[in-house]
Amino acid sequence: MKIAQSELEMSIRIFSHCRTAFRLASAMLLSWIMVEARAEEGFWLFSQAPVEEIASKYGVRLKPEWLDHLQKATVRFNSKRFDVYIGGSGSFVSADGLVLTNRHVIPRHVFALLDAPDRNIGRDGYVAHRTEEELKIPGLSLDAVVSGADVTERVVARVPVSAVGGDAERMRREMIAEIERGASSAPGTSAEVVALDAGARYILYVHRRYLDIRLVFAPEAAAAQRPDDHPAPAFDVALVRAYENDVPAHPQHFLRLSARTPAEGEPIFVGGAPTRSNRRVTVPELEAQRHVDLPHWVKAYARLHSRLAAFAAPGGEQARAVERLIAKTAFMRMIAEDRLASFQDERFYSARVAAERRVRDALAERNDAASLAAFETLDELWSERREDMFRGELLGLRGPPPWQKYVADLPFGLEFAPTLYSYGKTFLTLRRQRELPEESRMAGYREKDRADLESWLLDPEPVDLGIEAAHLASFFESVVEALGAEHPIARAALGGASPERRATELIRGTRLGDREFRRALYALDRADFDATSDPLLAALRDMEREESAIGEALRASESLLRSEGARARRAAASVAKDAAYPDATRTIRFGFGVVEGWSRGGATVPAFTPIGAYFARSDRDGSGETTPPRWSRHGERLDSAVTLDFVSTADVVAGHSGSATVDAEGRLVGVVFGPGATEGATASDCAYDAGKPRRAAHVAAAAVVEALASVYDAPHLVRELLRGDR
Template sequence: MKVTCMLGGSLRHLTLALSVIAVSMIPSTTTTTHGDEGMYLFNDLPRSLLQERYGFQPSDTWAEELRLASVRFNSGGSGSFVSSTGLVLTNHHVASDTLQKLSSEEHNLIKDGYLAKSHDEELKAPDLELNVLIEIEDVTDRINAAVTNTTNPDVSAKQRQGAIAAIESESLDQTGLRSDVVTLFGGARYHLYRYKKYTDVRLVWAPETAAAFFGGDADNFEYPRYNLDATLMRVYENGEPAKIDHFLRWSDTPVSDGDLIFVSGHPGRTQRIFTVEALEYLRDTRLPFVLDYLRRKEILFQQYQLEGNEASRRGRDELFGIQNARKAYTGMLAGLQDPQTIATRRGRQHRLITEASNNPQLRPLVSAWQEIAEIQKEKAAQLTRSVSLRSDLVQLAISILLLAKEDQKPNGDRLAEYTDASRESLLNRLTSPAPLYDDLQRVKLADEIALLLERRGMGDTLVQEVLAGRSPREVAAEIVDQSNLDDPEVRRQLIDGGVNAVLGSDDPAMRLARILEPEYRAYRAVDDQLSEREKQAYAKIAQVVTAIEGTGGYPDATFTLRLAFGTVKGYIENAAEIQPTTNFEGAFEHAAAHAGQDDFDLPESWMNAKDKIDLSTQLNFVSTADIIGGNSGSPVVNREGKLVGLIFDGNIQSLTSDYLYTDQQARAVSVSGVGIREALRTIYETESLANELGR
């Protein structure tokens, strides 16, 4: 699903900024899951359910091999090792952030694709980090013991964050592995995830956009599809291709209707057990607010791209992300606007509250629902108060300023993203050599300042300080033209110089960061307090659900590794039967049926190779697997653990999956593994790369 996730790159940063506060919700249970619903923890797999439903129970070895072959992209998405020499398979749209950063006016890798004919031609990504989950440790008791004050959200949040920072720092020191404490089941459980990091990642092959995003926006979130949304990268260690012990073998057999498949990936976030009031806030306030923002940015980037071919190239990745997010959020809102959605959830909520109210032990927990309702009102008041101007230069400046100041505090007192355990990944982003384009930066920053003015009004003290008698365009031009923060070496010197260098800098981007910082911290403090109160409330609701409906199931998504399962299966739409698979012949027929429409023009490489392609080869397929944004790039494997596909999208009916799973029409869309290999051999004429897959 192309609203990938949230951690790096233009689309990913945008999605994080717009996403609902990512509180992990209360557990679903085996009594309330439906069909093939479930994004299961790898340390709590649904073995009994799979045995009962499909006569299959994954062994420990099967699960471990799949876990260690699965990869998380910090640019927002998933992937997998597919060779012993470090090959990583993901989507073209997950890799697009890297493709954009590696492109230039002379070489447009997103549009034209890329193929390295040798290791020497593999292009190093400027700031990409891949994570492989090595182990999981339950640290719930330690964190709960540290939170001794549950009546004051400020105190409890500080205690909780201090305990989390200490655990992460100790783990990093002891193991050398990236260590992240993950909140699960609304705060009912905390797990420490340890990851091996790869930061030397190189581009091997990417198809043209015309192949990867064939059908364009018209076909996005639709099916049937005919996309080669795939890219291959390679991880290196010590300057050589990494030696990988755990990688996925490649299946030479296409999937068939009814086949059981599994998806191992990193779903970004879901809100399936949000209260009715939380969903109403999304429907009536949050999502309309987000959509207004996205439509504004879509027009802005469309206008910018009209300035010429180079502007079109520079703005392409962000415009794609904005348009994709706009379509996805439109589908989510439509689902919430269906009265039946809320009515169904209201019925379950009423039952839980009634049963809990009649139980003396559970009755004190019922107030949690009212607490969450009050929090939604406070969230609505916060919406227009954000001062996080979404401009690369300003974001870099604010991050450098906060890093310098947070470094002055004990590790446990810092903002979460500035702790010792997060430092290496943060520095990798802040010192990235990826290019920043002045013309695009001016356009983005001027619009962000104008939006700040529109939301707060000219009489606002902060607005007056930012403008200082100038227009938004004048402020943006001065900052972009005079700032040196586009130079990664300048950023590194500021970071190394510490708080004195940062506070003494006369760089205009740093001056703006210092103006924004007090308001940013005030906003962040309120946001963190709301998050802490919400976390405590949902933890109480978790106790009610567990007491009434039992235990089991899975927590909401947290951009951590999960296993989903389902079957290859078509569906009925508009009284027509949609077959579960497509092939190369269908792609050429689809192009011919839309002749004259640019988004349906297959690339020249495909047209030239048409006579060589086995047109009956499977290209895409759909399944009932439970996925969400962040699963993009996830491997799809069969019972034997062999790769049969690559998740790249969901159909339009799946866009309610943030808060409601259904398998009536909702489907996960994949590129077929046999289709990827056929394309490599016959279209891109790289037999050696095709043969390397799965070996």
């Protein structure tokens, strides 16, 4: 059984950041080492696009007005779940506010809100044939760049050299707020000051914000899902329209669509809003990932996979019940293995070591003792705490709550924990959080989060106790391996029994699998909750008492990582100056590459997938992946030779989905929808090329025209796309 493509893409996005137990701290300390890059690497500020390099390599000289047009025609999607920006990109493609993006950029729960008794968008797709049929999308807005300016001098000038710590941060925030207030006086605009490299630079962006976004077209989910790596087919596109004052918006900048497919070897250019990246991972953190974190997770998921396979061995209903978890576990193991292989690539590792050495040498030459001390602190911290970092991740001591795992950046630990274990941990956390003032509660436990928490915690879906016992036994084995059998946490977990026996006893005895018991437990005050007898809750309480020491050490380390990492990052940015692209910050960026296939396992993977590939899909493996019904019905109308998808060497990461792909003339020839292959993409946040070819996958604009005309009976949209207006 395969996992749906949307879940695979979400898993890649979840783990597309250099994960540690210190997600917040990592965001501060990464992105500072300048590494010699391949020509296609990077998501550049439009003001720093490497035009000379592009001219030298491709013979294409991009003019300032060309770059300005692409930047201002590009939009970023603002949709949130659990206070987390899901992200995504798009571009205006007509003078009447039409925007082209990916179907998967619009969250599934949003499509569900648009469904009606006679409308099922997931099953049938949707086409608005008239303006009044365009459906308003709740909770979605778009931003388009109006202007950008470097305001570093203004921010830095506000903070005197003598100001440190909280005082300095307060002064920076006050200055940033003042700049933003002064820049966004025009109606319909918003201003945002973005810090690059932990405050080495500050860029002011003024955006036009479109709050009224309406669905114009979306294919059925089956058409958008790619069943495998490229060249497997996918038609992952959607059209929405921006409105202002209840009429279609009229953007000054939009991209004209071309039905011409770019040739192999032809340069293409990308405008999008990548969410985050960690391209300048420090050597000590990289070594912690290479030698501790990822090897542990490879073993943990291999062990879990083995236990689940043994559970499925009798076959029948038992095998069917566990097949989805087995598939998911195999995928998570593959992510860990692939990421580890990327980080162990010697060329990648040597480049990181050399780059960090150059930075430190430059700081030593200018006698910057404070910055060098920050690097030394980071060295010591990663060396001393890297085992505890993995342990904290395994035990779920850091990070968001488990019901947010599909929209947040999480460690492997929350994906690894069994369901009933997660329920129990959540109840223990909830009893403490309820006693705190609303403003002091952890994310996920505030009043505004209540509906989502209850939906997950009180889920009526039954839990298979046999699967839970096997899962918990594997979890306990990983705890013993990580901590040692005599560690207080391991002893509290096992209670003197073997992992398998202890897991069986706890799962047989607990009532947490009973939804009504969870409902009753949820309604109790702390005293009554603490008096409730349940073997799994009792074991978790014992573990919780012993976990406090690790938790306190993690919090102390996180604070140091944040402060010293920021200092090191600013210093390193001053060494690199403008020669390196900054990490992604959910702002509009520029990228480029060439249309090109690759070799895998001795075979050539072609650059192009024709529309005819849809009709080669079958259900031979039982995955349910067949030709979408609407495409089957209208297959005779289609030109099967038209290119559906193509791949390029452009550098894309999380948030690039929906990005415009244009040719040298600035005509839109495609839209980015993800990596060309899962292999190698799992480390894309940290490395463009770590021993494996990287490819970006694009839906061809030619396929958009062909499908709208021949499959979806939408000639009015074809006319608008080709003419640039309605």
